Amino acid sequence: IDPDGVRVFRLRARAGTTEFRPGVATPTCGYEGAYLGPTLRARRGETVRVEVVNELLQDTTLHWHGMELPGAADGGPHALIPSGGSSWPTWTVAQPAATLWYHPHPHGATTAQVLRGLAGAFLVDDPDGRGSPGLPDEYGVDDVPLLLQDQRLTADGRIDEETRTAIGPLGDVVLVNGVAGGCLPVTTTRVRLRVVNASPARVYALAAADGRDLVLVGTDGGLLAAPVPVRSVRLSPGERAEVVVALTPGERLGLVSLPPDLGLLPQLAGTYGAAGTLPLLELRAAAELRPSPDLPATTAVVPPADAASAGGERRFELSAGRINGRTPDPGRIDLRVPLGATEVWTVTSAHEQPHSFHPHGVRFRVLSVGGAAPPPELAGWKDTVYVPPRTPLRLLVRFDQPADERTPFMYHCHVLWHEDQGMMGQFVVD
Numbered sequence: 155i156d157p158d159g160v161r162v163f164r165l166r167a168r169a170g171t172t173e174f175r176p177g178v179a180t181p182t183c184g185y186e187g188a189y190l191g192p193t194l195r196a197r198r199g200e201t202v203r204v205e206v207v208n209e210l211l212q213d214t215t216l217h218w219h220g221m222e223l224p225g226a227a228d229g230g231p232h233a234l235i236p237s238g239g240s241s242w243p244t245w246t247v248a249q250p251a252a253t254l255w256y257h258p259h260p261h262g263a264t265t266a267q268v269l270r271g272l273a274g275a276f277l278v279d280d281p282d283g284r285g286s287p288g289l290p291d292e293y294g295v296d297d298v299p300l301l302l303q304d305q306r307l308t309a310d311g312r313i314d315e316e317t318r319t320a321i322g323p324l325g326d327v328v329l330v331n332g333v334a335g336g337c338l339p340v341t342t343t344r345v346r347l348r349v350v351n352a353s354p355a356r357v358y359a360l361a362a363a364d365g366r367d368l369v370l371v372g373t374d375g376g377l378l379a380a381p382v383p384v385r386s387v388r389l390s391p392g393e394r395a396e397v398v399v400a401l402t403p404g405e406r407l408g409l410v411s412l413p414p415d416l417g418l419l420p421q422l423a424g425t426y427g428a429a430g431t432l433p434l435l436e437l438r439a440a441a442e443l444r445p446s447p448d449l450p451a452t453t454a455v456v457p458p459a460d461a462a463s464a465g466g467e468r469r470f471e472l473s474a475g476r477i478n479g480r481t482p483d484p485g486r487i488d489l490r491v492p493l494g495a496t497e498v499w500t501v502t503s504a505h506e507q508p509h510s511f512h513p514h515g516v517r518f519r520v521l522s523v524g525g526a527a528p529p530p531e532l533a534g535w536k537d538t539v540y541v542p543p544r545t546p547l548r549l550l551v552r553f554d555q556p557a558d559e560r561t562p563f564m565y566h567c568h569v570l571w572h573e574d575q576g577m578m579g580q581f582v583v584d
């Protein structure tokens with residue numbers, strides 16, 4: 155905290171090596187360290203300034219995914235930080251407690267930079283705490299961010315950036331906070347896991363290996379109205395979930411990714427990484443556990459999503475490498491939205507591939523999925539959403555942050571290879 159009360163962070167993007175395989179130094183990138191970045195944390199109402207230093211040998215940007223901030227601080231593709239350069243985005247946190255994240259966004263190079271490890275969590279707290287009383291909130295003890303990245307290493311130990319499916323690279327091992335097959339020691343009867351899908355392409359279905367329910371308490375943009383027991387939580391690239399897991403003393407519980415339901419033709423599940431069960435992490439409960447408080451009956455006030463409040467409606471059709479038939483043009487503004495407006499955005503995929511839709515600078519609510527009410531994992535605040543084929547998603551989006559032509563907001567597919575291939579458009583809010 156500087157003398158003016160501004161919370162200041164420094165993130166140096168740098169190259170290094172990480173030993174994923176014993177004795178093999180894999181070239182990776184990270185912020186401050188060699189892989190991933192530190193968890194940043196700030197409260198609503200605080201002003202934040204981040205000194206971003208680019209010590210990479212290539213240009214980068216740093217985007218605050220899910221943060222409601224002005225376009226000038228958003229770190230999208232227009233905010234290029236040249237190799238050797240730096241930037242000092244500053245903004246005031248203006249949203250409720252949530253698990254957000256940060257990652258680079260240079261046009262055409264996002265997949266490679268994120269895959270090498272450029273990603274980190276950004277936790278927003280409420281002025282009086284970390285969300286709701288009763289939720290585990292001791293960072294690193296019973297409140298733990300988990301960044302998921304699937305990787306494939308080449309025979310000589312490099313990250314394989316060349317082997318790609320139509321949705322980009324799919325790894326054969328899932329790293330959780332940079333570790334494959336890791337374990338998390340647990341010392342309390344409940345643990346809150348803030349799971350970030352920081353993978354370029356893979357969709358997960360987070361679940362307990364023994365089939366017990368997880369308790370979903372939050373999604374991308376904040377806490378749900380009430381905790382909901384769920385068998386699994388689907389997370390497409392860019393999406394987050396907060397789950398609470400209950401453990402008994404001495405117990406070991408695997409967290410896995412089940413084959414996610416992508417709504418695709420069954421014969422395509424393997425092609426898009428939706429076939430097998432993948433181990434993520436083992437939770438290892440101590441022989442004696444400190445009792446956690448009971449879960450609260452309600453966790454947040456989430457107003458009903460009411461389409462009647464919307465001033466306009468727009469349609470987004472996703473197809474191979476395009477949104478509404480267009481490829482991105484940095485000089486073209488695709489949409490103009492009045493500041494303070496609420497709109498209905500209908501997003502439809504016209505073909506048989508997984509997509510994940512994400513607009514910058516906003517949070518939204520899902521009104522319907524293929525005409526039906528959203529399931530619990532889509533019923534709260536969102537900023538990114540899986541888009542199944544030929545199933546229109548209706549989103550209620552409110553635009554409270556300004557963005558001009560110089561640093562417009564993006565909307566894009568968060569399957570990073572699709573984003574790099576041009577499934578991206580830009581909009582101003584004024």
Ligand code: C2O
Pocket residue numbers: 217219257259392512514564566568
């Ligand atoms: Cu997480 Cu435009 O990105």
Ligand code: CU
Pocket residue numbers: 217218219220512513514515
């Ligand atoms: Cu974003």
Ligand code: CU
Pocket residue numbers: 508509510567568569572573577
């Ligand atoms: Cu896509």
